[in-house]
Amino acid sequence: MALRTMTALLVGLFFLLHTWGVKAQVKVAMEDRVEVTLGTAAEIPCLYTTDDGFGGLIIEWFYLDPAGKQHRIYFQDPTMRIEETNSQFTGRIKVDVTPSQGSGQVLLRVLETRLGDEVDFICLVKSLTDGNDQGKTQLRVFEKPDHPIIESVDEEIWYNNEEPVKIGSCEAKNGYPRPNITWYKDNTPLSNVPNEVSVESRVATGSSGLFSVESELSLKVVKEDQGSEFYCEVNYQVIGGFGMLESEKKKIRVRYPSDEVNLWVKSPKRDIKEGDTVEFECLGNGNPQPLVTFRRERVELNAINNVLELRNVSRLDSGRYECVTTHIETFEEVVGNTTLFVNYLEPADVSPEETLTLSQGADLNQSCNALSSLKTHTVWMKNGVKVATGNILSLRDVVYDMAGTYECMVTVPQLVGMETSAVFQLIVEGSPEISEPQSTSLEQAVESTVVLTCRARGNPRPTITWRSAGSLVDSQSNVTEDGVLSWVNVKVSSDLNVSCHASNTNGNVETLYSIKAIVPTTASPTTTLATVVPINDRPASTVGTAGSSGVIIAVLIICLLLLAILGSVLYFLYKKGKICGRSGKQDLTKEKTSRDNIVVEMKSDNTEEAVLLAVNGDKKSGDQ
Numbered sequence: 001m002a003l004r005t006m007t008a009l010l011v012g013l014f015f016l017l018h019t020w021g022v023k024a025q026v027k028v029a030m031e032d033r034v035e036v037t038l039g040t041a042a043e044i045p046c047l048y049t050t051d052d053g054f055g056g057l058i059i060e061w062f063y064l065d066p067a068g069k070q071h072r073i074y075f076q077d078p079t080m081r082i083e084e085t086n087s088q089f090t091g092r093i094k095v096d097v098t099p100s101q102g103s104g105q106v107l108l109r110v111l112e113t114r115l116g117d118e119v120d121f122i123c124l125v126k127s128l129t130d131g132n133d134q135g136k137t138q139l140r141v142f143e144k145p146d147h148p149i150i151e152s153v154d155e156e157i158w159y160n161n162e163e164p165v166k167i168g169s170c171e172a173k174n175g176y177p178r179p180n181i182t183w184y185k186d187n188t189p190l191s192n193v194p195n196e197v198s199v200e201s202r203v204a205t206g207s208s209g210l211f212s213v214e215s216e217l218s219l220k221v222v223k224e225d226q227g228s229e230f231y232c233e234v235n236y237q238v239i240g241g242f243g244m245l246e247s248e249k250k251k252i253r254v255r256y257p258s259d260e261v262n263l264w265v266k267s268p269k270r271d272i273k274e275g276d277t278v279e280f281e282c283l284g285n286g287n288p289q290p291l292v293t294f295r296r297e298r299v300e301l302n303a304i305n306n307v308l309e310l311r312n313v314s315r316l317d318s319g320r321y322e323c324v325t326t327h328i329e330t331f332e333e334v335v336g337n338t339t340l341f342v343n344y345l346e347p348a349d350v351s352p353e354e355t356l357t358l359s360q361g362a363d364l365n366q367s368c369n370a371l372s373s374l375k376t377h378t379v380w381m382k383n384g385v386k387v388a389t390g391n392i393l394s395l396r397d398v399v400y401d402m403a404g405t406y407e408c409m410v411t412v413p414q415l416v417g418m419e420t421s422a423v424f425q426l427i428v429e430g431s432p433e434i435s436e437p438q439s440t441s442l443e444q445a446v447e448s449t450v451v452l453t454c455r456a457r458g459n460p461r462p463t464i465t466w467r468s469a470g471s472l473v474d475s476q477s478n479v480t481e482d483g484v485l486s487w488v489n490v491k492v493s494s495d496l497n498v499s500c501h502a503s504n505t506n507g508n509v510e511t512l513y514s515i516k517a518i519v520p521t522t523a524s525p526t527t528t529l530a531t532v533v534p535i536n537d538r539p540a541s542t543v544g545t546a547g548s549s550g551v552i553i554a555v556l557i558i559c560l561l562l563l564a565i566l567g568s569v570l571y572f573l574y575k576k577g578k579i580c581g582r583s584g585k586q587d588l589t590k591e592k593t594s595r596d597n598i599v600v601e602m603k604s605d606n607t608e609e610a611v612l613l614a615v616n617g618d619k620k621s622g623d624q
Helices: 002-020 546-575
Strands: 026-030 033-037 042-050 057-064 070-077 080-083 093-100 103-110 120-127 132-142 149-152 165-175 180-185 188-190 197-205 211-219 229-238 241-246 261-267 278-284 293-296 299-301 307-310 319-326 333-340 349-351 355-359 364-369 377-382 385-389 392-395 404-411 419-434 441-445 449-459 463-468 471-473 476-480 483-491 496-504 507-518 527-530 596-603 608-615
Touching: 026 120, 033 042, 042 120, 042 132, 057 093, 070 093, 103 120, 132 229, 149 229, 165 180, 165 229, 180 211, 211 229, 261 319, 278 319, 278 333, 349 419, 355 364, 364 404, 364 419, 385 392, 419 496, 419 507, 449 463, 449 496, 449 507, 463 483, 483 496
Parallel strands: 026 132, 033 132, 261 333, 355 419, 441 507, 449 527
Antiparallel strands: 026 042, 042 103, 057 070, 057 120, 070 080, 093 103, 120 132, 149 165, 165 211, 180 188, 180 229, 197 211, 229 241, 261 278, 278 307, 293 299, 293 319, 319 333, 349 364, 364 392, 377 385, 377 404, 404 419, 419 449, 449 483, 463 471, 463 496, 476 483, 496 507, 596 608
16 A cells, blocks of 8 residues: 555656656766677676656666667566566566665676577666666677587508598587687698698588587698698687687608608717627608618628618628618619728736746836727736826836736726726746744743744745754644745743744745743743734733733732831830830730731732731730
């Protein structure tokens, strides 16, 4: 009832204003174009300004068909809202009105857009006083096409054909509006050129209204087209601009004869040395590759698939090699060639001899040579240690330590693995040498036994004998890596001299031991080992400790005597009553002992001595 009353009042106001001749001003503003992707919602705004309030407006929406006829799809006045039921937009539109003071917006939303929705939409706004205005917006709908599919011809194409031949086809489906296709060869676009390039396109429209475009490329093929990449590019419209899709790239196979062949060493990719396996490869500039024949000095060689393999090459394989084919059009021989050089390194040779015998003090100049096609480097090794560089080994004033096996190693720095070696044996002859003894003067207790050793070297191997007081002494010996080791057991009964005598055909040498016999207070027979060893093998000294023991014993005896004297003085003072607060002579203990004893015992390794000092409690001056 209230609504009817308000409507009647508005209608009355409308007629009243109309009667008075007052018209409200209405202005409408709309976008020229709204773009959407197919299947999404389109929003078309309509902005207006008016002198009337919102309640005094009539709003209508129309669209124009392709013939230009106007169709209403929506109506709204202050009393009602109506959506037309007989249009293509029925059930797919929504209208929202957002009023404000003197202005507002009417938003038309078209749901799930279709291709047929590409029309002009008109927004009409009227006031109740006959003022009105309208605006128009064009709706554009886009659909991105599928990724283009390219197909190239499978067979090989002969070059130098008179007319363009088909290269391939490209298809882009389901796009809207219609997409365009452009062909490319190695990133260069192709267009129609009479008798050289031909591009033909066909357009198809499916039941959905989407476009499919197919393009075919034909080309007059030349040799340079072998290996060229062909692809197609699809351009299409999107919201606000254009999009682009590229197909995969395809290569065509062009057939043409070889008028040139090239021969080269395929492997190894470095300078070649004896023992290598060498592969030659021969390729022509035609397609397909021609069948070739390998030869050297007009002699044909066996090869497989245009590859020639030479195993374990030597310097004799060096020379000029050829590969040969025949031109299929001119029947002329086409030849390619290359030169092979095999580097070599001959076995090393030492001179003047592989085994040398020198006397002590002599000089040596030994050479090592290996003939090579490349620059060499020589080092001399002994026992795994480098001793010299260069092809000459020079030794001055040779000694026994220089004897042994020497190896000269010759390498080619330019080629890894190219090396050779040779050895020679150096023998040094001379008189014997006795290793310097650790000590030749010894002190030993009487009745003790000392073991003396003597080490000697020489070439020929020396013989070692022992003498004492002009007589031979029984000894034992062992042959060592660098000489002879001999030892004797000597029992010390008095001072004596023992000599080690080493001799060979080149001379002799002698070392003398001087042994001083010591008579201990208490004798305890011992055995001492006295060795004569090389300086580097010397152990810490264990001989000659008797003197040190005697000094220690003497110091102990003196200390004990002083202690006994101090005890006697204290006892005397005690008897006189000078200490402990007593007078007269009293016992130190409650129970008198018969004797108080102090015993001190000293011992050494080779002597035993005992000193006993007694202080008695009796009143005997002798005891005191």
